[in-house]
Amino acid sequence: MSTVWTAILAASIGCYGLKLAGVSLPDFLLNHPVVQHAAGLLPAAMLTALVITDLFDANGRYGADLPLLAGVAAGALALRLGGSLPIVLLVAVAVTAAIRSIA
Amino acid sequence: MFGLTFGALAVGSGLTVIQAVVMSAVMFTGASQFALVGILGAGGSPLAALSSALLLGIRNAFYGVPVTRIVRPSGGRRPLTAHFVIDETTAMAVAQRKRAAGRYAFWATGLILFSMWNLGTLTGAVIGRGIDIRALGLDAAGPAIFLALLWPALARPAGRHVALVAAVVALLLIPFVPAGVPVIASAAVAIGAGIATPASNTEAER
Numbered sequence: 001m002s003t004v005w006t007a008i009l010a011a012s013i014g015c016y017g018l019k020l021a022g023v024s025l026p027d028f029l030l031n032h033p034v035v036q037h038a039a040g041l042l043p044a045a046m047l048t049a050l051v052i053t054d055l056f057d058a059n060g061r062y063g064a065d066l067p068l069l070a071g072v073a074a075g076a077l078a079l080r081l082g083g084s085l086p087i088v089l090l091v092a093v094a095v096t097a098a099i100r101s102i103a
Numbered sequence: 104m105f106g107l108t109f110g111a112l113a114v115g116s117g118l119t120v121i122q123a124v125v126m127s128a129v130m131f132t133g134a135s136q137f138a139l140v141g142i143l144g145a146g147g148s149p150l151a152a153l154s155s156a157l158l159l160g161i162r163n164a165f166y167g168v169p170v171t172r173i174v175r176p177s178g179g180r181r182p183l184t185a186h187f188v189i190d191e192t193t194a195m196a197v198a199q200r201k202r203a204a205g206r207y208a209f210w211a212t213g214l215i216l217f218s219m220w221n222l223g224t225l226t227g228a229v230i231g232r233g234i235d236i237r238a239l240g241l242d243a244a245g246p247a248i249f250l251a252l253l254w255p256a257l258a259r260p261a262g263r264h265v266a267l268v269a270a271v272v273a274l275l276l277i278p279f280v281p282a283g284v285p286v287i288a289s290a291a292v293a294i295g296a297g298i299a300t301p302a303s304n305t306e307a308e309r
Contacts, residue, residue: 007149008122011139012129014153015160019132020185022167023176030168038297039165042290043134044256045269046159047249049289050138052273053282054246059146061278071243076250085251086104092247093108097240 067103071096106223108244109136111231113224115241116144120228127224131217132189134252135159141245142283151283158290166193173197173205187213190252265296 022030030036055072056064075092083091106127113123118140126136135156142152166188173196176184187209195212199205236242256262269292273285280288 003149004118004143005122007139007143007153008118008126009129011135011153011156011160012126014157015130015132015135015163016186018157018160018164019167019188020182022164022188023171023181023185025164025167027168030165034298036165037300038294039161041261041265041293041297042158043162044253044262044266045289045293045296046138046155046286047134047253047256048266048269049273049286050141050155050249051246051253052270053145053277053285054141054242054249056274057145057277057282057285060282065242067240068243068246071240072246072250075243075247079251079254085248088251089104089108089244089247092243093240095240096243097238100238100240 067096067099070099104223105133105248106220107227107230108223108241108248109133109140109220110224110227110229111234111241112137112144112227112236112244113140114228114231115234115236116140118143120225120232123224123228124221127221130156130160131186131220132160132163133220134190134249137245137248138286142286145282147283148281151281151287155283155286155290158287162190163188166190169193169197170209173199173202174209175206184209187217189213189216191216261296261300265293268292268296 051072055069056062058064071092071094074095075088078088078091109127110120110123113126113136114120126139130136138159139152139156142155143149167185170184170188170193174184192209192212196205196209199208234241253266257266269289272292273289276285276288
């Protein structure tokens with residue numbers, strides 16, 4: 001089995017295991033204030049890092065693709081204006097594609 | 104629509120249709136799936152992709168606490184209930200004022216999203232084999248979705264601070280470490296900040 005398959009299966013089963021732990025473990029383990037605090041900050045930090053690397057990592061070097069930057073910036077503007085997730089996705093993809101088709 | 108995007112991006116990142124379908128059926132948590140596919144697509148190691156997917160999936164364990172209180176699954180229903188514990192179902196369940204309505208909202212949202220996500224993934228993966236991801240702007244889908252999921256956390260000062268530090272750390276690491284590692288480093292930032300800064304009771308609830 002390829003390492004990609006191994007990663008996919010391990011991540012799939014692992015993510016399900018985390019959900020199962022959440023509905024099975026006694027409350028006090030997950031309700032610990034420090035644990036909750038750290039876990040609450042985890043998505044904010046990781047999602048930020050994912051956005052940064054998607055935008056500025058060009059195969060291990062700094063680089064930015066202008067249509068992509070513009071598209072994601074347009075998505076951020078849509079968020080700022082209160083757009084829902086589907087709208088934001090559509091705006092970002094459409095703006096990126098439109099700029100690429102012109103350039 | 105997200106399912107379509109995920110399926111297309113997955114095959115565009117070099118995964119097979121079956122791999123995309125297995126992920127949506129078994130993992131069924133969008134942020135982890137997009138992270139795994141994105142890191143593999145960027146040339147990251149399978150280990151880095153796996154670690155990021157798991158670290159992002161940790162939040163679902165914490166959603167289990169309010170969900171269990173509202174849904175009160177019997178022993179046999181627990182494994183199925185667990186599968187549906189994601190951002191959207193938790194948000195819908197806790198938003199209802201009555202427990203019965205919350206329970207209904209959880210199952211209805213879960214069943215609808217699970218069906219659409221999997222149908223979308225299959226369709227997107229099959230169509231995606233023949234399309235040009237870049238020409239369609241689909242490479243913007245990942246960062247746009249991450250940004251939208253991140254947005255509510257930025258409303259809180261603690262969320263803004265940790266996001267800023269994570270951004271700086273990730274940016275500085277890009278030239279020095281393999282793809283995916285900056286994302287794992289940002290998880291360490293969050294855990295460090297969680298231990299070092301005082302907790303307020305509202306943090307974990309999104």
